[in-house]
Amino acid sequence: MVMPVDLASRIAASARMTSSPMSPEIDDWLRGKRRQPFESADITLEELTRSPGWRFAPDTGNLHHESGRFFTVEGLHVTAERGHPAEWWQPILVQRDIAILGIIAKEFNGVLHFLLQAKMEPGNIDMVQLSPTVQATSSNYTQVHRGRAARYVEYFTQPGRGRVLVDTLQSEQGAWFHHKRNRNIVIEVTGDVPVHHDFCWLTLGQIHRLLHRPNVVNMDTRTVVGCLPGTVSEPVGVHTMTEILSWFTGHKSRQHLSARLVPLNRLVGWRRDDERIARDDGGAFSIVGVSVRAQTREVTSWKQPLLAPHGLTLAGLVVRRMNGRLHALVRAEALPGYRDTIELGPTVRFMMTDHPTTPAEHRPEFLDHLLSAPRHSVRYDVVQSEEGGRFRHARTRYLIVEATDDFPLSAPPDFAWISVEQLHALQRHSYYLGIEARTLLLCLDSVSGPDTDFGFPVR
């Protein structure tokens, strides 16, 4: 038998198999699971909030669990400039946690099978449907839980348990969930997987057939299986695009930064006087006022506030030729104003004014490497300005340095070597490359020329 090698062919081969000796007789098996003693009874909200657990917050009326876990029901006020209706109010489910929707895949007799679970949910039609191997919020796997940990979750939380076939954050019902997104992930393993009696192996062809019946394949299975890749040609680097997207998705899922807007007059540690809004201890920036006269602008004089950084920022990038292609060492950087918390930043972003007062052990990784780079390995080193309509004299030193031979090849967890062509491919889409990384990529292009390849002598 010829083994199809590339993933797209292997997925197509699994889709052609509509039965498998590895699978139970699915109708009987599912009927058995559905006969188990489940019970889901409607109760009033009064009864719900009288028992331990769910509460209406006295001030807001928001419905939340005492433990702070699960989800909350909050209110949403929507306005639409155009369209009908122009304004409405509705309850909405809020769940900031990113859940893992994970499926384990494994080859049997050369065909990919997927491990699904007969899982009960209280809102399900027929109570039990086929769900992914794992559906788990971070409270299921990172925190103390009153029950058992979710089975098989270690395949998705521990590194190196298998090969990632797909790994992406996807949204869910935007009419019912606020900003909800889950991690859709499929991992292929080669070792033995003990199969608990609520689980079964199915080919993609079997899953496709079950999709022709109502209410068997649950929503979470559908979204994960639906993310399995087709044939898309790829830019090349030391890591595949799937590996890079998975690394990025992993960082987003583990992101630990949480930011909410609060009134400006309730900022702890900040003071507003007649002159400016500033931290008592100096800090990284202030809010100041400016008065402008300019004959050439649409409005010839105005006053406005500006954000005034207190010094020069370093945006430094380490680059290196690997497998014949130029790669950059970028960092998964969490910043509070990002729409989805994490974007790719330079190797180092650092306020240089903090340098004298920051002890060596608290300086960012690779800072010293960048600042002490020998002149012959510096490819670009120019101070550029950030947007002058919002910031007052915001200056960034963009520094690109070729790694010296002693620079470590393996990147720490927050970092990845990504080739220039891969960075260009990511840049077509929103929210991958942050503003400094985009500028550095352009600066890297700007040092290329007929006799050099990104400023490096052609070899």
Next chain:
Amino acid sequence: MVMPVDLASRIAASARMTSSPMSPEIDDWLRGKRRQPFESADITLEELTRSPGWRFAPDTGNLHHESGRFFTVEGLHVTAERGHPAEWWQPILVQRDIAILGIIAKEFNGVLHFLLQAKMEPGNIDMVQLSPTVQATSSNYTQVHRGRAARYVEYFTQPGRGRVLVDTLQSEQGAWFHHKRNRNIVIEVTGDVPVHHDFCWLTLGQIHRLLHRPNVVNMDTRTVVGCLPGTVSEPVGVHTMTEILSWFTGHKSRQHLSARLVPLNRLVGWRRDDERIARDDGGAFSIVGVSVRAQTREVTSWKQPLLAPHGLTLAGLVVRRMNGRLHALVRAEALPGYRDTIELGPTVRFMMTDHPTTPAEHRPEFLDHLLSAPRHSVRYDVVQSEEGGRFRHARTRYLIVEATDDFPLSAPPDFAWISVEQLHALQRHSYYLGIEARTLLLCLDSVSGPDTDFGFPVR
């Protein structure tokens, strides 16, 4: 002279030209611009808010403009589960408007040139830097403005003025801006462009050279020019991926839906009684309680709230073979819970309970086509459930119908024909395909088989 045909070669050719007869002597020209009478003086916040315009809101202390335009300075409270510091407060700039950062490109003597502007900003070092052809917020181009409209903005707001080379939403400084993103767009034109004296044509090679000097090429020019595409091979359809991404970016930029969380007890039109939270007039769903016993779950009994839809939702997709490839008619759908407002939805999403009471003229486009499709053109028609851990008996009828010959080939503005392979490529990234579109794509895969091509006889 041989004209390089593909965009990547044309961009490379422009990068090789470090001078051009179309450009002014740039140093002299810029020096002249910088000598113009600009003035930017620091003033106190007290002085800023004493003059007409900027105000501190009495209740929140947020700094905002009386007109509601420009941007606001608000407070941000950040907590970090891990890392240092674990918590901080800071002012942050909030600007929900999506600005256009647009550059006009045009070939002279077979070489691409880009139209940049010598623009003054009060926070700029040296006051004047080279900015994109247009930097304009929607208040600059959609609303009455006290000054002149931004020059050249019509190239980006009126359809058909040129060919889109790049068009993508990108974030800006996540440490200083809250959820800020701007539309980075380059349009190539062929007709005459009158050049105002503050503007000049530069090749990419000239821009690259200017990047070696500090504070000349401004942040906005850098991010737009940096988005120019490299060579990335593409999945194929009746529209190119660049056209599709531009259509999608355009809808995001024009999005008119604005949603903010409010306390659940301040929802207008909703009532909470002992039993449920529901609208007085029925509405699309309620919030209810449920009491559960299940021996097989981690926790064997619990109570929880669920969102209970009041009926069946239709998610219908019209598909059609075009240029030998199967395409789906998807819709740019705005929903209040989406992280970035718009994702791709099915051709029609509709609450079927609304059907009897909705007059024909208010029914969604293509609904009747889907519901009245002849049996031989129905490719998939199955009711599936949505997530039973959050929703109570939420059912969706997934319906895939092949377009009959009289179905219009041209799509209305909210819709686009996208090929199945293009949809698969988009699905690798977050927030392109909504949950219903992802399910429909999987259902479409599920009706493919050895003798059929997505359920259609192989031709």
